[in-house]
Amino acid sequence: MSDLLHGVTGEEAGEEVSVTDRHGAPSPDEGYVLEARDVSKHFTVRGTLGRTSVVRAVEHATVRLKPGRILALVGESGSGKTTLARMLARFHEPTEGEILLRGEPVRGSRRERRAYHSEVQLIFQDPFGSLNPLHRVRYNLDRALRLHQPQLDRAGRDRRITELLERVSLTPAAEFAAKFPHELSGGQRQRVVIARALAVEPKVLLGDEPISMLDVSIRLEMLNLLQRLRAEDGLALLYITHDIASARYLCDEIAVMYAGQMVESGPKEEVIAAPQHPYTKLLIESSPDPERGVEDREALFAGADELGEPPSLIDPPAGCRFHPRCPFAMQECREQEPPRTELGGGHWAKCWLHTKGRAGELAATTHAEATAARRRTPEGAS
Ligand SMILES: Nc1ncnc2c1ncn2[C@@H]1O[C@H](COP(=O)(O)OP(=O)(O)O)[C@@H](O)[C@H]1O
Numbered sequence: 001m002s003d004l005l006h007g008v009t010g011e012e013a014g015e016e017v018s019v020t021d022r023h024g025a026p027s028p029d030e031g032y033v034l035e036a037r038d039v040s041k042h043f044t045v046r047g048t049l050g051r052t053s054v055v056r057a058v059e060h061a062t063v064r065l066k067p068g069r070i071l072a073l074v075g076e077s078g079s080g081k082t083t084l085a086r087m088l089a090r091f092h093e094p095t096e097g098e099i100l101l102r103g104e105p106v107r108g109s110r111r112e113r114r115a116y117h118s119e120v121q122l123i124f125q126d127p128f129g130s131l132n133p134l135h136r137v138r139y140n141l142d143r144a145l146r147l148h149q150p151q152l153d154r155a156g157r158d159r160r161i162t163e164l165l166e167r168v169s170l171t172p173a174a175e176f177a178a179k180f181p182h183e184l185s186g187g188q189r190q191r192v193v194i195a196r197a198l199a200v201e202p203k204v205l206l207g208d209e210p211i212s213m214l215d216v217s218i219r220l221e222m223l224n225l226l227q228r229l230r231a232e233d234g235l236a237l238l239y240i241t242h243d244i245a246s247a248r249y250l251c252d253e254i255a256v257m258y259a260g261q262m263v264e265s266g267p268k269e270e271v272i273a274a275p276q277h278p279y280t281k282l283l284i285e286s287s288p289d290p291e292r293g294v295e296d297r298e299a300l301f302a303g304a305d306e307l308g309e310p311p312s313l314i315d316p317p318a319g320c321r322f323h324p325r326c327p328f329a330m331q332e333c334r335e336q337e338p339p340r341t342e343l344g345g346g347h348w349a350k351c352w353l354h355t356k357g358r359a360g361e362l363a364a365t366t367h368a369e370a371t372a373a374r375r376r377t378p379e380g381a382s
């Protein structure tokens, strides 16, 4: 069972996918295929009375992806994950910071965008919305091939469509190619979406909650498919999820986002075994323990939606944005943004506990116990 849970293949010692915040010093050429460097995205929105406000959806985030490696970006709904993915996919221009493909900044011309999307593909949460419902699977795949593989003639494209459907286990391929999207199950549709992404022969797949709308019974198969694709094709994969249990199952490294900011990142085993930020700790303690067995599929994906609402990104809390929910919060937390603490081996966290000599409390108690203890103190009661 633990082989299945940690069944990541093709790893090489020393290789890493890395995420830092603005204090990280990304070096220009470390084999990263795709990098979002210190990116922010602010949206201007108009309220009911016509007043404008700024939504700080992502602030100073750095994501770096390496071939053959899977990075999970974890955070509850509204934390900025999709906005970050859309910047990486170049559907949003960053307000600040830049996107680099193999160390080169990417520009905005139409031709360059097409070239970019030949290398970087985004898979959306809703497989139905991302396929053309009026056309059969064959057409949906053929269109991607015509656009990105113009050297293929019709027979070549037909062969490729068969190969692609077989790769995502939609067999017999001819039968699936002839179906309309509405004739497929959710899982089959998401397989078609993945096949279409692969048609482009990308180097990077960005999966934005690719399994969250699928039936629980087929989520594990989809994760296994993604894992197989990165092992076989050496794809760099960003796996976005609000569900730390599936991240734990799939990825090599975890990055945690809270309220538009990255709060912790590091190798999966370390982050899961010894989270160094109270929010990561809360996510882990709220998710099912995989040691109970991945055969229990309901349990693997349970608990992911029970964490409550994140704060406003228009007027986020001062200091550490997690402080209103944090049972360890101190005066500094309410006033100043915590610094980033390097913990070794690529693991880092942004939390005042580390600079105040209180990091040991994270391992000594649970979030629930710490919250109960906080309520008993004068500060917590006030
Ligand atoms: N196009 C947009 N215009 C205004 N606000 C947006 C837009 N896209 C996202 N947001 C806001 O940005 C924040 C982060 O959203 P999102 O990136 O979708 O988070 P997540 O994917 O983690 O749920 C949310 O407050 C959301 O309402």
Ligand code: SF4
Binding pocket: 277, 278, 279, 320, 321, 322, 323, 324, 326, 327, 328, 329, 330, 333, 338, 350, 351, 352, 353
């Ligand atoms: S900085 Fe303070 S409020 Fe923020 S997570 Fe750490 S202890 Fe909690």
Ligand SMILES: [Mg+2]
Binding pocket: 078, 081, 082, 083, 208, 209
């Ligand atoms: Mg999202």
